[in-house]
Amino acid sequence: MNHYQRNSATFWLFLTPVLVAFALVIVVPFFVGAYYSLTDWNATARAGQGLTFVGLANFARTFQDPGFIYSFIVTTIYTIVNVALINVLAIALSLVVTSRLRLRNVYRMGFFIPYLIGGLVLGYLWQFIFNVAVLSVGESIGFLSFLADPERLLLGRVPTAIFAIVIVGTWQYAGYIMMIYVAAIEGVPEELYEASRIDGASEWQKFRSITVPMIAQAFTITMFLTLVTSFKQFDVNFALTSGGPATTFMGKPIFGSQLLAMNIYQTAFTGNDLAAGQARAVIFFIVLVVFSVVQVTINKRKELEM
Amino acid sequence: MKKYRLYLFEAIMVALLVFFLYPFVIVFINSAKDAFSVTQYPMRLPEHWGQLFTNMATIWTSSNVRYSSSFVSSLVITVFSLAVVTIFPAMAGWVLVRTKTRASQFIFLLFVAAMVIPFQIVMFPLVSWFRAIFTVTGIRLLRTYLGIIVAYLGFGLSLSVFMYHGFIKSIPLELEEAAIIDGSRLPGVFFRIIFPLLTPVHATIGILHGIWIWNDFLLPLLVLGKGNRIQTLPLAVANFAGAYVKQWDLILTAILMAMIPVLIFFFVAQKRIVKGMVAGSIK
Numbered sequence: 001m002n003h004y005q006r007n008s009a010t011f012w013l014f015l016t017p018v019l020v021a022f023a024l025v026i027v028v029p030f031f032v033g034a035y036y037s038l039t040d041w042n043a044t045a046r047a048g049q050g051l052t053f054v055g056l057a058n059f060a061r062t063f064q065d066p067g068f069i070y071s072f073i074v075t076t077i078y079t080i081v082n083v084a085l086i087n088v089l090a091i092a093l094s095l096v097v098t099s100r101l102r103l104r105n106v107y108r109m110g111f112f113i114p115y116l117i118g119g120l121v122l123g124y125l126w127q128f129i130f131n132v133a134v135l136s137v138g139e140s141i142g143f144l145s146f147l148a149d150p151e152r153l154l155l156g157r158v159p160t161a162i163f164a165i166v167i168v169g170t171w172q173y174a175g176y177i178m179m180i181y182v183a184a185i186e187g188v189p190e191e192l193y194e195a196s197r198i199d200g201a202s203e204w205q206k207f208r209s210i211t212v213p214m215i216a217q218a219f220t221i222t223m224f225l226t227l228v229t230s231f232k233q234f235d236v237n238f239a240l241t242s243g244g245p246a247t248t249f250m251g252k253p254i255f256g257s258q259l260l261a262m263n264i265y266q267t268a269f270t271g272n273d274l275a276a277g278q279a280r281a282v283i284f285f286i287v288l289v290v291f292s293v294v295q296v297t298i299n300k301r302k303e304l305e306m
Numbered sequence: 307m308k309k310y311r312l313y314l315f316e317a318i319m320v321a322l323l324v325f326f327l328y329p330f331v332i333v334f335i336n337s338a339k340d341a342f343s344v345t346q347y348p349m350r351l352p353e354h355w356g357q358l359f360t361n362m363a364t365i366w367t368s369s370n371v372r373y374s375s376s377f378v379s380s381l382v383i384t385v386f387s388l389a390v391v392t393i394f395p396a397m398a399g400w401v402l403v404r405t406k407t408r409a410s411q412f413i414f415l416l417f418v419a420a421m422v423i424p425f426q427i428v429m430f431p432l433v434s435w436f437r438a439i440f441t442v443t444g445i446r447l448l449r450t451y452l453g454i455i456v457a458y459l460g461f462g463l464s465l466s467v468f469m470y471h472g473f474i475k476s477i478p479l480e481l482e483e484a485a486i487i488d489g490s491r492l493p494g495v496f497f498r499i500i501f502p503l504l505t506p507v508h509a510t511i512g513i514l515h516g517i518w519i520w521n522d523f524l525l526p527l528l529v530l531g532k533g534n535r536i537q538t539l540p541l542a543v544a545n546f547a548g549a550y551v552k553q554w555d556l557i558l559t560a561i562l563m564a565m566i567p568v569l570i571f572f573f574v575a576q577k578r579i580v581k582g583m584v585a586g587s588i589k
Contacts, residue, residue, distance in 0.1 A: 010492045014401040017394040018463050025460020033431035110323045116568050118521025120540045124547050133348045235523050285427040
C-alpha cells in the first residue's frame with residue numbers, strides 16, 4: 001500500500017503529539033536523570049547550574065548505606081511473598097467464580113472492588129483496622145484476647161508491619177489478577193473438560209492437566225504485573241506504616257518497613273539529597289529490568305514445556 | 307447429597323465475601339461516630355446516624371480537603387488525560403501499523419521498551435526539567451493542569467500505543483482502500499472509518515488508565531505539589547490525614563467521601579468495566 005508510504009506528512013503529523021509528550025516526560029528526564037546520578041545534584045542547585053561531576057560516588061555511597069541495603073532486602077522479600085499470595089488467592093478465586101455457583105457474578109464483582117480504590121486511601125483505612133479495630137475485636141471476643149495486647153499490634157513490630165503491607169497489597173490486587181485468570185479459564189475449550197469427564201478424571205487432575213497448561217500464557221502476564229507492582233509499592237507503604245517502626249541494621253538506626261520506592265523518595269526529599277535519590281532510582285530501574293526479564297524468560301520456557 | 311454440598315459451598319463463599327469487604331463496612335459505620343466512640347467501639351453500629359452528616363459537613367468545609375474543588379480537579383485531570391491518552395496514541399498506532407518503514411518499526415519498539423521504565427527513575431529530573439522549561443519559555447508545567455495532563459500522556463502512551471497497534475493490525479486494509487478510491491484523504495480515513503472501530507480498545511484503555519489516574523498519588527504530589535490550589539482527592543486525603551493525625555472519625559469520613567465517586571461509577575458501569583479490564587489485560 002503505497003498511499004501510506006507516500007504520505008509521510010500524515011505519518012509525522014499523526015505521531016507528533018505522542019513524540020513530543022514522550023520526549024518531554026520520558027526521554028529527556030531519563031537521560032538527564034542518568035547524568036544527574038553522576039553529579040552532586042541537590043535541591044538548592046538549579047538544573048544545569050554548577051553541577052559537579054562526581055563519577056560513581058553516589059552509587060558507592062548508596063551501597064554502603066545500611067538503610068538502602070536493608071530496604072533492598074525487605075523489598076525483595078515483600079515482592080516474593082506478595083507475588084505468591086496474590087497469585088494463589090487469585091487462582092483460587094478464579095476457579096470459584098467460573099464454577100457453577102449461583103452467585104458467581106456477585107463474587108466476581110465483590111472481590112474486584114478493592115482494586116478500584118487507590119493504595120493511599122486503603123493504606124489509611126487499614127491503619128485504622130490494624131491499630132484500632134483489631135484491638136477492639138480482641139477485647140470483646142474471649143479467645144482472640146491476644147489481639148488486644150498493644151505489644152502485639154501488627155504495625156508495632158518490624159516483621160509483622162511488613163506482613164501488614166503484604167495483607168493490604170494482596171487484598172487490593174488479588175481481584176484484578178483474578179479477572180485475568182477468569183478470562184484465560186473462560187477461553188479453554190469446553191470439549192477438553194468433557195473428554196476428561198468421560199475418561200473419569202478427578203477435579204484436581206482436570207485442573208492440573210487441562211486448566212494449568214491451557215492458561216500458561218496468563219501466568220506470564222500475571223506474574224509480570226504482580227512482580228512489577230509489588231516491587232514499586234509506594235502508596236500503601238506511605239499511608240500504612242510510613243516506613244516505621246524504627247529498628248537498627250548494621251549498627252545504624254533505620255526504618256523497619258521502608259520499601260525501595262519510599263527509600264528513594266525519602267533520600268531525595270527528607271534527606272535533601274537528590275543526587276543520592278537519583279542514583280538509587282537508577283539501581284532500582286536496573287534491578288527491576290533484570291527481575292522482569294528473568295521472570296518472563298522463565299515463564300515463557302514453562303509455557304512451552306506445558 | 308451433591309446439592310447439599312453445593313449450598314454449603316455457596317454459604318462459605320458468601321461469608322468469605324462479607325469478610326473480604328468488611329473493611330468498607332468499618333469505614334461506613336465509623337464515619338457516623340464521634341471521636342470518642344470511634345476508638346472505643348469501632349466494631350459497633352453507630353448510635354446516631356445523624357453524626358455521619360455532621361462529619362461529612364466537617365470534611366466538606368475542611369480547608370485541607372476542599373472536597374468539591376478537589377473532586378472537580380480529579381475529574382478534570384482524569385477526563386482530559388484520558389482524552390489525550392486515547393486519541394493521540396490511536397493516531398500514532400494507526401500510522402505505525404500502516405507505514406512499514408524502518409522509522410516506524412524503530413519508533414514502535416521505542417514505545418514498547420519504555421513500558422519498563424519505572425516512574426521513580428524519571429520523577430526527580432521531570433520536576434527540575436519542567437521548572438527549567440518555565441524559566442526558558444514561560445510555559446508553566448508545574449502546579450498546573452497542563453503539566454499533569456502532559457505527564458499522564460507521557461506515562462500512559464506506551465501501553466496505549468501498544469494496545470491500539472495490536473488491534474489495528476487485525477483491521478483489514480480493504481476497508482481503508484475503498485475509502486481512498488472514493489477520494490477520502492488519509493486523516494479522514496482514520497477519523498471516519500478507523501477511529502469508531504476502535505471503541506473496544508478505547509473502553510479498555512479508559513478503564514485501565516482511568517483507575518490509575520484517578521487514584522494516583524506520587525505523580526500529583528510531585529507535579530502539583532502540596533497545598534496547591536489544584537489538588538486531587540488522594541492528595542486531599544493525605545493532606546487531611548497528615549494534619550489531623552489519629553482523628554479517626556474524620557479521617558475515615560474523608561476516606562469514605564474519597565471512595566464514594568468511584569464506587570458509584572463502578573456500580574453504574576460494572577459490566578463494561580469488567581469486560582474492558584479483561585479484554586485489555588489478556589492481549
